[in-house]
Amino acid sequence: MLRFSYTAFNPAGRQQKGQIDALDIADARRRLRADGLSVSELKAVRFGSEKPDAASAIRFGRAFNKTRFFADLSVLMNAGLGVDQALRAMQGAASRAGDRQTIGTIIERLSSGATPSVALSSLNGLPEDALALISSGEHSARLPHVMKIVAADLEKRDAQRKQLIDASVYPLFLLVMMFFAIGVVTFVLVPTLEPIFESSGRTPPFIVALLSSLRGALADPATLFAIFASIIFVATFAILRPSSVQAAFAVVLLKLPFLGRAISQSALARYLQSLSLLLDNAVPLPDALALSARCCPAISFREKLLSMRDVVISGKRLPEAFTASGLFPRGVVSLVAIGDEVNKLPTVLDNAAGVLRSDAQRLTDLLLALMTPAITIFLGILIGGLVVSVMTALLGINELSIQ
Structure with missing residues (x-):
């Protein structure tokens, strides 16, 4: 939830000012109209140091462990401490200056009048469905219980991310070794073989000629400048991540065979899991649908989900x-449909998310399993083809010298 300040006129024509919590500015305007107010001005409220510089935002976002933070916060709140008391205790116990500053920012926003959900929105990378859960805990007086659920959900996401990274390590290692082997052949072996063919007047084999051309291109300053500029361009887009580029890239990924299906099912599983958590904690269905849609990793799906x-x-x-x-x-x-009939939507949605996640994981495991032999076969064909072509050419040169 976000907080907005507004200036409006009531049915009697009198000006009225205040603040309201809503999903977004459109939702805030809709809620005010439902109260019979005519809105003349509406803007988001910012608390304290809301605008840190980009470098510090990136640094603290990477250093701060949100999973551990919510786990500790839930333990303290379930022990009977209030939000501000628990945060101050955690700030005093934090060993790193960055952690203390991040927690201090949250405390400052709470002291400025922000609700816990608004104050905790200063944490970089915190999912919107987690903020919605915290907001639901505020309204249902179940905030300690909700904090425990948020901590468990973040821990589950970390475990899924770690599982994917662990499964990708060996294929990525093979990719690195493949490029290293191609570099050794291109810059060490090929220059040794070229003089042999030049002195005999024989045409170099195709693979030798191809790698020689590649080495010449990479030695050209213009090519190196183009590669360097491309890396900077890609890195800039990766950091800034313009929405148009993100949308186009997402559409391309979803159209890829196997990989696109795995990404699609994983994104829909994330949506169903978020919707299940929100509904299970008394968030109204329309609000839960809107928040879950914004949490879907597949950007091209969000419009349909909304x-x-x-x-x-x-x-x-x-x-x-x-x-x-x-x-x-x-x-x-x-x-x-069954869950809706028997009034068990949260449980059914969670089970459906598990089914889609399992299918996505199965496809991902299959792709990672196929990647290892594919890289090995490609590298074997490259090296084997180079050896066979070079040896054939050298044997031909030897026959000519004997004649």
Whole structure:
């Protein structure tokens, strides 16, 4: 949830000022209109040092362990401490200056009148569904319990991320070794073989000629400048991440065979898991649908997922909204329909997320398993082809010298 300050006029024509918590500026405007107010000015509220410089934001975002933070916060709050008391205790116990400063920023925002969900939004990279859960805990007086759920969810995400990284280490190592081997052959072996063919007047084998051309191109300053400029360009886009580039890149990835399907199922699993957590903690269905859509990693899916909220608001059931989106498999839609009938949506959505996540993990494991032999075969063909072609040419030169 975000906080907005507003200036509006009530039905009697009197000016009224205040603040309101909402999902976004459109939601804030809608809530004010529902209260019979005519909005003349509406803007987001900023607390304390809301605008840190980019370098510090990146540094603290990387150094601060959000999973450990919420685990400690949930333990202290479930022991009976208030949010501010727990945060001050954690600030005093923090060993790193960066952690103390990050927690201090949250305490400062709380002291300025922000709710816990708004104050904790200063943490870089904290999912929106986690903030929505915290907001639901504020309204339902279950904040300590919700903090425990958020900590468990962040720990689960870290475990999934670690599992993917562990599975990718060996294929990535083979990729690095492949490029290293190609570099050794190109810059060490090929220059040794070239004089032999030049002195005999024989045409070098195709692979030798190809790698020789590659070495010449890489030795050209213009080529090196182009490569360096490309790296800077890609790195700049990776840091700034313009929305248009992100959307285009996401669309390309989703169209790739196998990989696109794995990404799609993983993104939809994240959406279903977020929706399950929010509904299980008394967040209204329209708000839960909007927040879960913004948490979906696949940017190209978000517009369709957000439209599901409008379908539900129009009076249709959730399974109909799932069907209208065209994103979910029939099995998932059937599960949602059953969960809606028996009033067990959170449990069913969590199970459906598990099914999609398992399918995505299976596809990912298959791709990673195929990557290892594919790299090995490619490298073997390259080196073997180079050896065979060079030896054939050398034998031909030897026959000519004997004649």
